[in-house]
Amino acid sequence: MLHIEDLWVDVHGKEVLKGINIDIGKGETHCLFGKNGSGKTTLLMTIMGFEGYKVKHGKIMFKGEDITYMPLNERAKMGLGLSFQRPPTLRGVKLRDMLNLCSSSPGAGIELAIQYGFEKFLDREVNLGFSGGEIKKSELLQLMAQNPDLTLLDEPESGVDIENLNVIGDMIRTLLEKDRHRNRTKSGLIITHTGFILNYVTADKGHVMLDGRLRCEGNPIDIFEGIQKHGYEECAKCQF
Amino acid sequence: MPVLENRPGKDLDEELIKRFKAGSDIEASQDIGALEEEEIQRLKQTGVDLDAANRLGTFIQTNCNVASCHCDIEGVEMLPVTEALKKYDGLKEYWWRILDPDKDAFTKETQRHLDNGYFIRSKPGEKVVYPLQTCLYIRNDNVAQKVHNIVVAEEGSELHIITGCTTHPHLTSGLHIGVSEFYVKKGAKLVFTMVHNWAEDVYVRPRTAIVVEEGGTFLSNYISLKGVKSVQAFPTCTLKGRNAIARFNSVIVAPEGSDIDTGSRIILDAPETRAEIISRTISYGGRVIARGHLIGKARQIKAHLECQGLMLTEEGIIHAIPELEAHVADVDMSHEAAVGRIAKEEIEYLMARGLDEEEATSTIVRGFLNVKIDGLPKELDEELQKAVEECRKGM
Structure with a gap:
């Protein structure tokens, strides 16, 4: 599904990613751990294709196609989707309109909003005055409407209260077809700080990013426990 | 950058008025003949729908003549203002009471050479569900239209007026002077929605004042999406009774060649009154001055002002002038203004x-x-x- 080879990326003239290699197969979910500022979000933004993330070297292959320099919206159309950590507010644009714009089939987004008890937000302006949890729900609804093949999630659990974690977890499971045990086609790459999402979503692999490099790869739960016990620095020393 | 006209001074104002002819100088047949299909369509685009079932009354003034004036409900009175002046002995309580005819060349001109205008009054307690519509229509080229409107929402009544101001689809030049005095009495509510749909060489000079009594509400919506030579408007609303509310909302688009100087002033003159001014302006070549002036004169008032401007091109000017003026300590006044390109x-x-x-x-x-x-x-x-x-x- 996704193959990244020796990817070097600059942001505002500063080298942030320093030779990333990663492979995410069809139906696989990977987790990305790492300190603040280590480059996790930069990796997601670069995969999605945001301006300002300058690829200096290396390539990104998606579904066998080189998308390294492909415009953002074309990547979205190919089946890449991203949940923003802090999305902007769109004044005057209702969530209803936004969901319709995202929907791969007409009305899909609205139905989902109703299904997840979010219909009272349909006529609110996108993200205006939304709480942390509401922003996440709104992002995930948009993604579900969009129905991407590779979902990029940037800290989906941050700012979400305990009560809503179940719902968020459930939405992510649906997005990644976690209830399908054979022939799963949806893949995911999830940034997580708290590891909380691992209680809801089984991940196939974990990676630790330190200073723009992926330093280890392995069972996500083992890695997360290692980080909890010894911190990221120790994690960097350990070689699997 | 196109050269935009400076704000005219007194002499320039008088000169401007002289450039246009009076509506009464137009041959009557041209002036009030039946409206053609394209004109009816033009009015619809300006918010005035002559076929609509959900309009309780319609007033249309073409140049200087009242072409239509009817209202279907008993609780609301609608008259050409010249008739109302006769019927109510000069409308002494309302005529030039909150605006000074000597304010500027345009008010003076309207006092001296009034064409007509509308008088609308909702009777006490009358709550009108559907809007009434008024239309000030310049049908011939190079005409100056001078109107004076009076609206009175009596105690406990509710009224929504949609007013569309426009020109004939093939006309390019004209001058519109609209003097308006609105009175919102105790516990009454007046919603006033104004749509401007002018042409490239039209000058527009509304002069508006509003007084809101205790517990009354005045809501104003202003929409201007088309090119216009010059608009200069600064309605002033005085909240003079406790708990009165005023809100001004405007949406303005300024294409190249348009010069729009508009905004509103709200004087919070009684305790616990509330006011809000929200303006959204877009320039793609034209100049917009978005003014807002909130004056807090009484205790425990709450007032907020918001100016948002979107510059879509390198050309054009958006000049936001938000002003807050507090005369006592116990007030809550705020403003935010943001101008820039789309993020x-x-x-x-x-x-x-x-x-x-x-x-x-x-x-x-x-x-x-x-x-x-x-x-x-x-x-x-x-x-x-x-x-x-x-x-x-x-x-």
């Missing part, structure tokens, strides 16, 4: 959902111009969509 972040957010850059830009501009006012005809909505497209093309 790249917002465009990319939409692009990440699969929209191309043009679609993303249109969505944001449409959101920015989003005005949902009950009772406006769908033609006005379509005009709004067209304005969005024009804005995007103008970028």
